Amino acid sequence: MRTERYDIIIIGSGAGGGTMAYALADTPARILVLERGDFVPQEDENWNPEAVWKHLRYQTSERWIDERGDEFRPYTHYNVGGNTKFWGSVLYRLRREDFHPLEHMEGVSPGWPIDYDTLAPYYERAEHLYHVHGELGTDPTEPERPAFPHAPIPHSETIAAIVEQLRAQGLHPSPLPLGIRDGCVLCNTCNSFACKVHAKSEAEVCCVRPAIERPNVDLWTNAYARRLLTNPAGSKVEAVEVEIKGETVRAEAPLVVVACGAVNSAALLLRSATDKHPDGLANSSGLVGRRYMAHLATMMQGFHPFRKNAAVFQKTVAINDFYFRGPRTNYPLGHIQSQGRTHGVMAQTVVPQVPLKYYEWWVARGVDWLAMSEDLPDAGNRVTLDSKGRIHLRYRPNNLRAHGMLVKEMRRVLYRLGFWVVMTHSHGAKNTTHQCGTLVFGDNPRESVLDPYCRAHDVENLFVVDASFFPSSAAVNPALTIAAQALRVADHIRTADLRIGTADLKVGTTNAATANATVGNVDRRT
Numbered sequence: 001m002r003t004e005r006y007d008i009i010i011i012g013s014g015a016g017g018g019t020m021a022y023a024l025a026d027t028p029a030r031i032l033v034l035e036r037g038d039f040v041p042q043e044d045e046n047w048n049p050e051a052v053w054k055h056l057r058y059q060t061s062e063r064w065i066d067e068r069g070d071e072f073r074p075y076t077h078y079n080v081g082g083n084t085k086f087w088g089s090v091l092y093r094l095r096r097e098d099f100h101p102l103e104h105m106e107g108v109s110p111g112w113p114i115d116y117d118t119l120a121p122y123y124e125r126a127e128h129l130y131h132v133h134g135e136l137g138t139d140p141t142e143p144e145r146p147a148f149p150h151a152p153i154p155h156s157e158t159i160a161a162i163v164e165q166l167r168a169q170g171l172h173p174s175p176l177p178l179g180i181r182d183g184c185v186l187c188n189t190c191n192s193f194a195c196k197v198h199a200k201s202e203a204e205v206c207c208v209r210p211a212i213e214r215p216n217v218d219l220w221t222n223a224y225a226r227r228l229l230t231n232p233a234g235s236k237v238e239a240v241e242v243e244i245k246g247e248t249v250r251a252e253a254p255l256v257v258v259a260c261g262a263v264n265s266a267a268l269l270l271r272s273a274t275d276k277h278p279d280g281l282a283n284s285s286g287l288v289g290r291r292y293m294a295h296l297a298t299m300m301q302g303f304h305p306f307r308k309n310a311a312v313f314q315k316t317v318a319i320n321d322f323y324f325r326g327p328r329t330n331y332p333l334g335h336i337q338s339q340g341r342t343h344g345v346m347a348q349t350v351v352p353q354v355p356l357k358y359y360e361w362w363v364a365r366g367v368d369w370l371a372m373s374e375d376l377p378d379a380g381n382r383v384t385l386d387s388k389g390r391i392h393l394r395y396r397p398n399n400l401r402a403h404g405m406l407v408k409e410m411r412r413v414l415y416r417l418g419f420w421v422v423m424t425h426s427h428g429a430k431n432t433t434h435q436c437g438t439l440v441f442g443d444n445p446r447e448s449v450l451d452p453y454c455r456a457h458d459v460e461n462l463f464v465v466d467a468s469f470f471p472s473s474a475a476v477n478p479a480l481t482i483a484a485q486a487l488r489v490a491d492h493i494r495t496a497d498l499r500i501g502t503a504d505l506k507v508g509t510t511n512a513a514t515a516n517a518t519v520g521n522v523d524r525r526t
């Protein structure tokens with residue numbers, strides 16, 4: 001087997017891994033980024049609803065198995081930039097209260113081992129890195145923060161009129177914080193599509209491409225990390241077993257950062273079981289793969305037969321009035337945001353027998369929304385592997401009553417806006433877009449897999465910086481928090497003397513491969 005040696009190996013190039021690669025790229029460390037997918041080509045199909053929604057051109061063809069034993073094709077993407085290539089680029093900070101235990105209708109959402117103030121400076125850096133546009137002072141739930149790096153994206157006429165009407169209803173609509181770069185043409189194929197002109201702020205363009213311009217950073221695409229290989233004591237990862245182009249390569253490094261996404265990172269640790277870690281690597285707590293969360297999400301559409309919706313880019317407004325309590329309950333209900341325009345082809349996936357032209361007529365008269373609530377961690381909701389290594393995902397959504405109330409409140413809001421019909425659709429337990437929580441971080445090794453810097457309690461040179469570390473899912477989009485924590489962990493790696501085995505790994509002052517090296521000396525370009 002061929003062996004390659006680096007100082008740091010990062011597995012996965014999405015929100016967590018891509019950001020981490022960027023944050024460490026200006027150090028002298030030799031960094032290898034492993035990505036199981038390839039670059040998404042810039043091509044016409046990027047913006048073609050039929051290619052994306054009918055032929056599922058960019059979605060993985062992998063199959064996972066649900067709790068009934070049925071196969072399903074998860075809505076996830078394996079490519080450089082990970083799921084960020086297809087995201088809606090809504091980049092929220094968690095609310096200050098989300099870091100503390102919060103009582104919900106069906107249980108308590110646990111606190112985090114860090115608070116908002118700890119993450120705030122990294123949120124700020126992440127917002128600059130991902131070019132976030134927003135407006136201070138309009139969202140009643142917004143924690144204290146400086147001005148956004150960029151002014152909010154202007155509302156279309158349709159949404160601007162709706163915003164006025166929402167205010168007249170006594171609500172507090174606010175501009176959605178959006179990560180968008182120069183060159184954006186505000187098209188109607190953003191959320192769930194790749195940006196053909198690379199104007200969306202996502203991990204490939206904001207992080208991975210700048211990182212690999214550096215001579216010390218290599219990216220291997222189509223490189224699948226099969227297992228992490230440990231030393232005989234099981235205390236350290238020594239190498240990553242990589243499948244690439246039909247070959248198995250042993251990639252070695254004194255520091256390994258896993259960022260495969262919440263399901264795949266848990267799966268990688270489970271696949272890496274040894275006699276020292278019989279239940280999976282870093283799993284002395286028994287929590288690897290457990291506490292999977294994914295948000296409760298319902299797409300909603302207000303329809304009026306005589307009002308054509310002229311908006312092209314309509315994903316610009318949020319309603320957070322029900323985030324901590326609803327008009328009819330003191331429990332949190334969740335968050336509402338306007339969605340990208342629904343295309344006829346997308347709607348047709350629900351009932352394919354209905355001819356496309358009817359859907360086109362319908363969606364041209366609809367305004368689209370997303371209602372999102374927090375789901376609570378449950379040890380029974382988990383990722384496991386079977387003897388063939390296939391991923392099983394057991395997920396029984398909870399906190400459904402609160403979500404039902406949120407959808408009801410939004411329905412009332414939409415009827416008051418004059419819509420004749422309100423359609424709803426949910427992917428239910430198959431919704432994997434906001435997957436998180438499978439390798440929870442915390443202070444107590446018996447109750448968490450990672451420490452507050454996302455280092456495995458059980459394995460000294462292993463970090464995990466994707467959505468796995470979330471102790472709770474909150475009710476806003478997760479990725480800015482993933483990126484902010486990756487920047488925080490990168491700072492920790494750069495500045496801390498990481499005692500790994502007998503050698504001190506200083507990722508701040510020398511070359512880590514040759515011991516006591518600088519992997520730091522910070523040029524914070526964020």
Ligand SMILES: Cc1cc2nc3c(=O)[nH]c(=O)nc-3n(C[C@H](O)[C@H](O)[C@H](O)COP(=O)(O)OP(=O)(O)OC[C@H]3O[C@@H](n4cnc5c(N)ncnc54)[C@H](O)[C@@H]3O)c2cc1C
Nearest residue numbers: 012014015016036078082087088089090225466467477479
């Ligand atoms: C359509 C869509 C819209 C979304 N919109 C938003 C939004 O507006 N705002 C928001 O905050 N979030 C949004 N999300 C969610 C967001 O994209 C994710 O929360 C985020 O990308 C998760 O980051 P991650 O680093 O955990 O995983 P990912 O970004 O998924 O990255 C994981 C990477 O690891 C790679 N990988 C996996 N296994 C291996 C392996 N064994 N070996 C090598 N590589 C591997 C994958 O190919 C992938 O590139 C959206 C998601 C989707 C699908």
Ligand code: SF4
Nearest residue numbers: 184185187190195200
């Ligand atoms: S709206 Fe802007 S960022 Fe989004 S896909 Fe279109 S051009 Fe790209």
